[in-house]
Structure formats: C-alpha cells, structure tokens
Amino acid sequence: MWNHPYSSYLKEGMAAAWPICLGYAPLGLAFGVLAHNAGLAPWEIGLMSLFVYAGSAQFIAVSMIGSDSAVIPIILTTFTVNLRHLLMSSSLSVYLQRLGVGRLSLYAYGVTDESFALNMTRFRDGDWDWRRALALNQTANLAWIVSTIIGGYGGQFIPAGAFGIDYALPAMFICLLVFQIRGGLYVLVAVLSGLLAVAFSLLLPGNAYIVMASVTAATLGVFLRKGYGKGREGAEES
Amino acid sequence: MKTDYLLLVLGMGIVTYLPRWVPLIFLSRSRLPEWLRQWLDFIPAAVLSALILPALVTTGEPRHLTIFQPALLVSIPTLIFAWKTRSLAGTVIIGMALFWVAGRFFS
Numbered sequence: 001m002w003n004h005p006y007s008s009y010l011k012e013g014m015a016a017a018w019p020i021c022l023g024y025a026p027l028g029l030a031f032g033v034l035a036h037n038a039g040l041a042p043w044e045i046g047l048m049s050l051f052v053y054a055g056s057a058q059f060i061a062v063s064m065i066g067s068d069s070a071v072i073p074i075i076l077t078t079f080t081v082n083l084r085h086l087l088m089s090s091s092l093s094v095y096l097q098r099l100g101v102g103r104l105s106l107y108a109y110g111v112t113d114e115s116f117a118l119n120m121t122r123f124r125d126g127d128w129d130w131r132r133a134l135a136l137n138q139t140a141n142l143a144w145i146v147s148t149i150i151g152g153y154g155g156q157f158i159p160a161g162a163f164g165i166d167y168a169l170p171a172m173f174i175c176l177l178v179f180q181i182r183g184g185l186y187v188l189v190a191v192l193s194g195l196l197a198v199a200f201s202l203l204l205p206g207n208a209y210i211v212m213a214s215v216t217a218a219t220l221g222v223f224l225r226k227g228y229g230k231g232r233e234g235a236e237e238s
Numbered sequence: 239m240k241t242d243y244l245l246l247v248l249g250m251g252i253v254t255y256l257p258r259w260v261p262l263i264f265l266s267r268s269r270l271p272e273w274l275r276q277w278l279d280f281i282p283a284a285v286l287s288a289l290i291l292p293a294l295v296t297t298g299e300p301r302h303l304t305i306f307q308p309a310l311l312v313s314i315p316t317l318i319f320a321w322k323t324r325s326l327a328g329t330v331i332i333g334m335a336l337f338w339v340a341g342r343f344f345s
Contacts, residue, residue, distance in 0.1 A: 019330045044243060051251035061250060071246045079253035084285070086257040091281040093265035104266060108259035113289060120282045164338030167312065171333025173290045174313055175320040180283040193284035194291035201292040201301055209292065214284035221280040222273055 006131065013135020016122065020114045020136075021143040023169035027055055028144050032151015034059065038066035042152035049145040054112065056207065057081040058148075077206075084210045088116040095123040096130055103130065110137025114169065117176040185221055185228065193217035308340035 028049075035045045040062070052058055057078045064074045089111050096104060107130060115137045122128035122136075181187055193213045200209030270278070294313050297304040316333040323329070 019326060022330070040243075044247075047244075048247050048250070051247045052254050054254050057250065057254060061246075065246075071242060071249065074246060075249040075253055078250040079257075082254045083257050085254075086261055087281055087285060089258050089261040090265055091278045091285075093262050094270070094275065094278055096262060096266045099266060101263060104262045105259060108255065108262050111258040111262075113285075117282070117286055162338075164334035164336070164341065167309070167334045167337035168330055170290065170293065170309065170313070171316050171330045171337075172326065173286055174316050174333065175326050175329035177283060177286040177290060178317065178320040179324070179326075180286060186280070186283050189280045190283045190287040194287035197288035197292050198295055198303075201296055202303065205300060210285065210288045213288040214281060217284040217288075218277050218280035221284070222277045225276060 009129075009131040010135045013132040013137075014139045016118065016132070017115075017136045017139035017143070019168060019172040020118060020140040022165065023114065023172065024055075024140060024143045025147045026165050027169075028147025029151035031055070031058055031062070032148045033154065034066075035062045035148070036152045036154050038062045040065070040152065042149050045152035046145055046149040049148040052078070053109065053141055053144060054078070054082050055144070081207055084113075084207070085111050085116075087211060087214060088113070091120065092116060092123075095120075095128075099130055103134075107134055107137065110134065110141055112137075112140065114172070115140050117173060121176050121179045185225055188224065189217045189221040192220060308337060308344050312336045312340050 031049075032042075032045055035048070035058075036042075040048075048058060048061070052061075060077055060081060061074050064077065089108065092107075092111065096107060099107070115133075119128065119133045119136060122133070177190060181190065193216070196216055197209050197213035200212050201207075290313075292301070294307075294310040295303060295305055297307065312333060315336060316329060319332050320326075320329040
C-alpha cells in the first residue's frame with residue numbers, strides 16, 4: 001500500500017497529462033521511425049529523448065544526422081529552435097515563486113510547448129501547484145521517451161491518421177488558447193500574434209516566428225492596456 | 239561515432255535546458271515590475287496562437303500558404319466547441335473525430 005500524501009498529487013498530475021500523452025504517442029512513434037531510418041539504435045533514440053526532450057528539435061536533428069551534418073551545426077540549430085522556451089519559463093515563473101533551486105531545476109527539464117500550455121491553464125484556475133505540475137511534466141516526458149523508443153524498433157504500430165490522433169495536440173492547443181482569453185484585449189493579442197506568426201513563418205525559415213510574433217503581440221497588449229486603463233480606469237479587468 | 243553521438247546528445251540537451259532553466263531561476267526569485275507581469279500574462283495567449291495558426295494555414299518546406307486544408311476547416315468547429323463547453327477532454331475528442339472524418343472526405 002502506498003498511502004503517502006504525495007500520491008494524490010501524483011495521481012492528479014498524471015491524469016491531467018492524458019491529452020499530451022495521446023498526442024506524443026503518434027509523434028514519438030513517427031520520430032522513432034525516422035531516427036531508425038537515419039541509422040540510430042533504439043537506445044540512442046531513447047538517450048536523445050531523455051537528454052533533449054524537445055519534439056521539433058529532435059526531428060530536425062535526426063534529419064541533419066541523416067544528411068551527415070557535423071555536431072556543432074546540429075547543436076546550434078537545436079538552440080535556436082528551443083529558444084522559445086525562454087518565454088514559456090518566464091511566464092511559468094510567476095506561479096513557481098519561492099521554490100528552491102533544486103525543484104526549479106527539476107521543473108525546468110519538463111517545460112515543453114504542451115506542458116507549458118496545460119500547466120499554465122491549471123495554475124491560473126488556482127487548483128494546481130508545482131507538485132502536480134511536475135507529475136504532469138514527467139508523465140508527458142515518459143510518454144515521449146517510451147513512444148520514441150518503440151518507434152525506434154521500426155514499427156509505426158498506429159496506422160497513419162488513425163482516429164484523427166494527429167489532431168490531439170492541435171485540438172488541445174485550440175482549447176487551451178480559448179481558456180486563456182479573458183477579455184477583448186486577449187482576443188486582440190491572440191489574433192495579432194497568430195497573424196504575425198503566419199506572416200513571419202512565410203518570410204523566414206526555422207521557427208523564430210513563434211518568439212517574434214508572441215513578443216510583439218504581448219508588448220502591444222501591454223501598451224494597449226495602458227492606454228485603455230487611462231481612458232476607462234481599468235474597466236477591462238479579468 | 240559513439241562518442242560523437244554522446245557529445246551531440248549532451249550538447250543538444252544543454253542548449254535546450256538552459257532557456258528552460260534561466261528564467262525559472264531568475265524570475266521566480268525577484269519581485270517583478272507590474273508591466274512585466276502584465277506582459278507575461280499575455281504570453282500564453284500569444285504563444286499558443288503563434289504555435290497554432292501557422293500550423294493550420296501553411297504547409298511545405300519552404301512554407302507556403304495553404305488555406306484550404308482539413309486542419310483549418312476542423313479548427314473552426316473545434317474552437318466553437320471549446321468556447322461553448324470549456325471542456326478540454328471533449329474538445330480533444332471532438333477535434334480528433336472531426337479531423338478523422340474530414341480526412342476521409344478530403345483524400
């Protein structure tokens with residue numbers, strides 16, 4: 001019997017991770033298959049998923065390995081692709097005040113687009129804390145590592161496009177975006193960010209468009225709120 | 239190749255970890271000014287939108303605009319469903335189901 005008080009945090013965090021796991025399964029399998037085709041052994045694939053734990057960067061790295069790229073360019077590309085997590089960790093820090101360096105360092109490992117989106121929503125709803133969030137992070141992490149290794153044995157296992165599983169993560173993101181909207185200003189920031197992201201993504205290679213668009217839109221939001229507050233004495237609050 | 243691969247994975251791991259770690263350590267122990275709190279408050283909506291929209295309306299490498307694709311079509315009822323029900327589970331299931339159905343019609 002394991003009746004530790006931590007077990008309830010663990011259970012809730014793990015249960016909340018299901019949409020991410022659902023999305024990571026086909027992605028991880030697909031990644032494993034590609035990595036296998038690029039000549040990586042399952043243990044090498046698992047090692048990358050454990051050390052790096054970043055979906056899109058891993059996809060790019062494997063395609064570069066496949067074309068015999070040198071080590072340094074792959075590392076530099078990984079860095080730029082994952083810079084966007086700076087924004088997400090900054091945003092998360094508001095909810096992780098007064099945690100020790102050790103716990104924060106542990107938490108930092110599990111910050112992905114998906115865990116960020118899900119945990120931010122939970123934190124803001126108020127029924128969430130770092131223990132549950134950490135359990136969610138590590139559950140998603142485990143799903144990613146396991147599915148990439150299974151894919152590395154050369155099996156697709158989930159037929160491509162089955163049950164619309166490829167849409168699990170987009171649907172989750174759409175829903176979490178809706179949850180983030182708390183007034184007209186948020187709609188404006190989201191629409192602006194989306195349109196800028198599309199424009200930048202068409203103009204520039206790579207994924208710098210995510211950071212560029214969100215920083216621009218959020219900054220504009222702050223200025224607009226300032227102007228708004230002066231005109232209407234903060235009528236638009238939560 | 240084996241040591242090379244270990245170095246590669248280690249290097250990738252470090253450069254991925256640092257941007258995740260630095261803001262958590264530094265921002266969580268300092269008192270943030272009001273404008274920064276507001277700015278960070280807009281970041282989730284901005285980032286989510288910047289992640290989603292390009293994935294729905296662009297395809298290929300280099301990317302080009304592809305407005306008419308199942309992913310975008312399905313996103314509209316999915317968004318409305320999320321708005322009305324505010325249910326994450328329901329939205330994910332409805333989104334997947336619609337995308338599955340749309341895939342059968344489109345291809």
